[in-house]
Amino acid sequence: MEAVAENLNETITLRATEDVLPWAVRTANLCLAFGGHQVLEGLNLTLQAGEAILLRGENGSGKTTLLNILSGLIRPDAGSVLLHLKGREIDVTGSSPERIARSGLGRLWQDIRLFPTMTALDNVLAASAELLDRTALAGITCWPLIRRQERVARERALHNLALVGMADRSDSSADKLSVGQMKRVALARLLQAEADFWLLDEPLAGLDQVSAEEILRLLERFNTDHGKTMLVVEHQHERMAPICGRMFFLANGHLQPERSV
Amino acid sequence: MSYLLHLLIFFQIYAVVAMSLNLLIGYGGLLQVAHAAYFGVGAYTAALLWTKLGVGFIPGLLGAALMSSLLSLLVSLSAWRFRGDYFVMISLAVQVVLYSLMYNFMDITNGPYGITAIPKPVIMDSIFATQEATFAIYVVIVGMLAFILAAAKLSPFGLSLQAMRDDELAARSLGIPVRRLKVEAFMLASAMVGVAGGLYASYISYIDPTSFTLDESILMLSMVIVGGTGNVRGPLVGAAVLIAIPELLRFLSLPDTVAAHIRLLAYGLLLILMMHWRPQGLAGRYRFE
Ligand SMILES: Nc1ncnc2c1ncn2[C@@H]1O[C@H](COP(=O)(O)OP(=O)(O)OP(=O)(O)O)[C@@H](O)[C@H]1O
Ligand SMILES: Nc1ncnc2c1ncn2[C@@H]1O[C@H](COP(=O)(O)OP(=O)(O)OP(=O)(O)O)[C@@H](O)[C@H]1O
Ligand SMILES: [Mg+2]
Ligand SMILES: [Mg+2]
Numbered sequence: 001m002e003a004v005a006e007n008l009n010e011t012i013t014l015r016a017t018e019d020v021l022p023w024a025v026r027t028a029n030l031c032l033a034f035g036g037h038q039v040l041e042g043l044n045l046t047l048q049a050g051e052a053i054l055l056r057g058e059n060g061s062g063k064t065t066l067l068n069i070l071s072g073l074i075r076p077d078a079g080s081v082l083l084h085l086k087g088r089e090i091d092v093t094g095s096s097p098e099r100i101a102r103s104g105l106g107r108l109w110q111d112i113r114l115f116p117t118m119t120a121l122d123n124v125l126a127a128s129a130e131l132l133d134r135t136a137l138a139g140i141t142c143w144p145l146i147r148r149q150e151r152v153a154r155e156r157a158l159h160n161l162a163l164v165g166m167a168d169r170s171d172s173s174a175d176k177l178s179v180g181q182m183k184r185v186a187l188a189r190l191l192q193a194e195a196d197f198w199l200l201d202e203p204l205a206g207l208d209q210v211s212a213e214e215i216l217r218l219l220e221r222f223n224t225d226h227g228k229t230m231l232v233v234e235h236q237h238e239r240m241a242p243i244c245g246r247m248f249f250l251a252n253g254h255l256q257p258e259r260s261v
Numbered sequence: 262m263s264y265l266l267h268l269l270i271f272f273q274i275y276a277v278v279a280m281s282l283n284l285l286i287g288y289g290g291l292l293q294v295a296h297a298a299y300f301g302v303g304a305y306t307a308a309l310l311w312t313k314l315g316v317g318f319i320p321g322l323l324g325a326a327l328m329s330s331l332l333s334l335l336v337s338l339s340a341w342r343f344r345g346d347y348f349v350m351i352s353l354a355v356q357v358v359l360y361s362l363m364y365n366f367m368d369i370t371n372g373p374y375g376i377t378a379i380p381k382p383v384i385m386d387s388i389f390a391t392q393e394a395t396f397a398i399y400v401v402i403v404g405m406l407a408f409i410l411a412a413a414k415l416s417p418f419g420l421s422l423q424a425m426r427d428d429e430l431a432a433r434s435l436g437i438p439v440r441r442l443k444v445e446a447f448m449l450a451s452a453m454v455g456v457a458g459g460l461y462a463s464y465i466s467y468i469d470p471t472s473f474t475l476d477e478s479i480l481m482l483s484m485v486i487v488g489g490t491g492n493v494r495g496p497l498v499g500a501a502v503l504i505a506i507p508e509l510l511r512f513l514s515l516p517d518t519v520a521a522h523i524r525l526l527a528y529g530l531l532l533i534l535m536m537h538w539r540p541q542g543l544a545g546r547y548r549f550e
Pocket of ligand 3: 064
């Protein structure tokens with residue numbers, strides 16, 4: 001336990017220099033109640049571009065609810081969500097999930113949610129953000145162009161599958177994969193969608209020691225090498241903390257900064 | 262009149278019907294219960310363009326495609342507020358409304374008397390009057406339609422439809438514009454089935470509203486479910502099987518009044534057996550749930 005705390009303090013001082021980076025996500029005064037039960041009460045949170053934040057909180061404290069608001073599934077009663085990704089600053093309060101996703105937000109679902117009847121490769125390919133022209137008209141008319149776009153997207157998808165160590169399973173049906181493998185494909189999908197801000201809902205849940213360590217290394221790598229901004233909800237905070245710069249605890253609808261475990 | 266050729270021409274027409282419906286059900290996971298109505302809209306549009314306005318055969322078919330797909334766009338836009346399961350109700354209403362329009366709009370559709378003397382295909386001054394000629398020209402047209410549908414299914418559009426079918430929320434959260442995809446899928450499928458309606462009208466040369474009822478829509482659904490959804494082969498098998506059933510029953514030489522009921526019974530039985538033993542259909546890939 002002490003070792004972890006030490007490790008953590010070290011990380012904090014290391015990351016403190018990053019405060020000069022531009023912000024990537026900013027929520028102001030988020031409020032949400034479910035039928036009289038106030039879940040979020042004026043929640044403020046700012047993430048700097050490229051930083052990873054760990055969010056903890058008791059069961060039912062509203063962590064998933066916060067992620068749902070950020071990804072556009074729930075509209076907050078009050079407050080706003082601003083994204084500053086891909087060089088654009090936009091207010092996405094109450095926007096649709098599609099629009100928010102196209103602005104650069106991606107989510108790893110707690111229950112993963114791959115497309116079960118599709119192969120690993122098609123799962124990744126379907127996520128290709130701006131690369132594919134998805135209209136029916138394009139599909140039936142300009143197919144030489146479509147084929148070319150698709151070839152590029154396919155190469156990128158294979159590359160992304162290789163990055164998460166799933167290149168050899170690209171033709172496996174998604175519902176035949178193990179939980180750890182599914183999570184890897186889901187991460188490749190986020191890379192393919194060119195998401196810059198990742199919401200990770202319990203990325204280590206359901207994994208054995210070895211797989212958890214592997215996913216952890218991948219996340220660390222996408223954060224440091226690829227500069228992905230991450231908001232991680234994770235109960236296994238001892239494992240997660242070393243790769244996260246700051247930690248927050250969600251209670252009574254507010255965030256409290258945590259400096260040690 | 263060759264009996265076999267007659268069946269083959271029917272198979273061509275219903276192959277288009279089943280393939281286009283498969284785009285919605287098998288690829289998009291969208292339940293469409295008004296397919297026969299759009300088939301009818303295509304049939305009436307083409308028949309009226311040919312008989313009343315003297316439009317050419319191919320322009321008439323294009324008109325049928327345009328009319329059906331614009332109508333589906335209109336339905337999608339006016340039902341924009343409705344979601345998911347409610348849309349099945351809307352589609353049911355569309356089926357009923359279109360049928361009663363065909364039945365009651367005497368001035369245009371000639372109501373229950375239907376439209377007669379619909380001409381055979383004429384393309385660049387050649388008349389395709391015989392059954393053989395009709396079969397040949399339909400091979401070309403149906404081949405083109407099948408090609409277009411296959412291209413759509415294999416394109417990023419088709420892939421996105423499948424993603425939406427598998428998990429709509431996950432798809433949306435990856436930026437896949439599911440609403441637009443649905444509207445486009447309905448427009449494309451309606452255009453295709455509209456052309457099939459035109460081919461039907463020209464082949465049998467007489468149409469009336471009874472060919473475009475809810476029962477017909479359910480027959481079309483059965484083709485897709487029996488054949489199997491989510492691939493190209495399935496609906497073809499389904500169309501062939503459901504065209505064959507009434508013909509096989511014919512050999513029992515039942516009296517006409519009984520035969521119709523027996524046929525419905527046979528369809529129902531087949532559906533139940535399929536659901537039980539082979540939910541993915543005879544030749545399908547995706548399990549219909
Ligand atoms: N759709 C909903 N309708 C009504 N109440 C809801 C809804 N979603 C969540 N809640 C309530 O909001 C509160 C916060 O739930 P949330 O799922 O965000 O918690 P959590 O922090 O993710 O918990 P856990 O750690 O168990 O996943 C809970 O009291 C829950 O019952
Ligand atoms: N059976 C159908 N026939 C024709 N169009 C349909 C059909 N089903 C859906 N649509 C079209 O797709 C639109 C979107 O439907 P859908 O149920 O996906 O809404 P939604 O995306 O869930 O809406 P929201 O974003 O408000 O949750 C419908 O309004 C309609 O235009
Ligand atoms: Mg939760
Ligand atoms: Mg919806």
